[in-house]
Amino acid sequence: MITILGKMLVRAMTNKQTPEIRILLNSKTNQVDFLYSAVSLARQMHVGLQGMFIEEENLLRAADLPISREVSLRSAHEREISGETMQRSLRSYALNKKNALEKLAQKESIESSFQVIRGERMHWILGSNKRTDILFIDAKNDTHKTYQNLQYCRIDAAPLKLLYNGSIASQRALKIAFKLAQISKKPLLILNMGDAINTESELSEKIQLLLNSYPDIAVNVESINNEQVSVLLRKLHAFMFIYPRDIEWSDKDKYLENILRSDQCPIVLVK
Numbered sequence: 001m002i003t004i005l006g007k008m009l010v011r012a013m014t015n016k017q018t019p020e021i022r023i024l025l026n027s028k029t030n031q032v033d034f035l036y037s038a039v040s041l042a043r044q045m046h047v048g049l050q051g052m053f054i055e056e057e058n059l060l061r062a063a064d065l066p067i068s069r070e071v072s073l074r075s076a077h078e079r080e081i082s083g084e085t086m087q088r089s090l091r092s093y094a095l096n097k098k099n100a101l102e103k104l105a106q107k108e109s110i111e112s113s114f115q116v117i118r119g120e121r122m123h124w125i126l127g128s129n130k131r132t133d134i135l136f137i138d139a140k141n142d143t144h145k146t147y148q149n150l151q152y153c154r155i156d157a158a159p160l161k162l163l164y165n166g167s168i169a170s171q172r173a174l175k176i177a178f179k180l181a182q183i184s185k186k187p188l189l190i191l192n193m194g195d196a197i198n199t200e201s202e203l204s205e206k207i208q209l210l211l212n213s214y215p216d217i218a219v220n221v222e223s224i225n226n227e228q229v230s231v232l233l234r235k236l237h238a239f240m241f242i243y244p245r246d247i248e249w250s251d252k253d254k255y256l257e258n259i260l261r262s263d264q265c266p267i268v269l270v271k
Contacts, residue, residue: 019045023136024052024125025101027093031138033184034266037240038136039104039112040183041176048111051101053094055087055118091116122260125269134176135269137260158265159220160186161238163229165193166203169244173270174207177242178214180268186239187218191232193225233259242268 023038025031042049098114105112117124125137162177164170174190181188192203204221211219224232233255243256259267 019047019133020050021045021047021134021136022050022052022128022132023101024054024138025097026053026138027090031097031100034136034138034240035100035104037180037183039101039108039110041134041179042105042110043108044179044183048113049101049105051097051112051114053090053097053114053116054121054124055090055094055116056121122257125260126257132269133271137267137269139265139267158186158237158239159189160184160240160242161189161191161236162242163191163193163244163247164203164207165244165247166206167244167246169246169270171206173242173244173268174210176268176270178210178217180240180242181217181219182214184239187220189238190219190221191229192221192223193229229255233262236262236264238265240266240268242270245269245271 021038021042023035025035038049094114094116101112101114125135128135160177160181162170162173164174177188177190180186190207192207207219207221211217236259241259243259256269
């Protein structure tokens with residue numbers, strides 16, 4: 001009996017220490033670099049990756065309205081849609097995402113799973129990221145030509161950006177940011193936020209220590225304050241934005257919600 005309980009305890013402790021990585025995919029077709037970054041990070045961290053697809057209830061409700069129409073981008077012809085046809089389309093998108101994830105996961109030799117859920121996207125993200133260690137969220141607006149930029153780092157390439165203030169989550173996010181910059185071959189811009197506890201110079205020292213382990217990555221550090229963050233987020237242009245979840249004032253001012261609604265670039269939430 002003691003042996004069994006001991007094994008259960010060891011297993012529970014092991015599971016607790018294993019980080020969980022999820023990736024929220026949408027119906028966009030061009031997500032090669034985004035998916036590759038998540039899969040490669042999972043491989044480096046020796047963990048599996050769970051893909052998620054949300055059947056958004058607001059789309060299904062809107063499709064049932066009498067005025068709803070679908071317009072073909074090629075012919076500009078309209079046709080009536082319904083909640084049923086919308087659900088079939090979403091299921092088809094989800095299947096494509098599942099196949100893409102499984103194919104890449106198999107190639108990179110990691111375990112993967114996939115789940116389709118129904119709900120409201122913002123509500124699910126705000127609830128799920130508190131339980132998930134690392135959550136990749138794709139932007140709905142496709143602003144990058146992806147795969148070519150993945151293979152060759154250009155001088156004018158949009159960098160990865162990290163919001164960093166020395167908190168526990170931002171320390172984790174810093175390490176993840178370096179890994180993702182190495183995977184994607186993108187430059188990294190660290191937005192350094194000093195405060196009463198962590199001065200800018202102290203944070204810079206922590207960044208420099210980690211930088212020594214990644215000499216091949218182009219890294220810039222920019223000092224910003226709370227007022228500058230709100231301006232930055234309105235004009236966020238990045239290959240990927242890495243956001244620590246324990247910045248207390250960010251929830252109060254709904255910075256995260258504003259970023260998610262803008263859909264300007266993929267986001268990685270780190271708990």
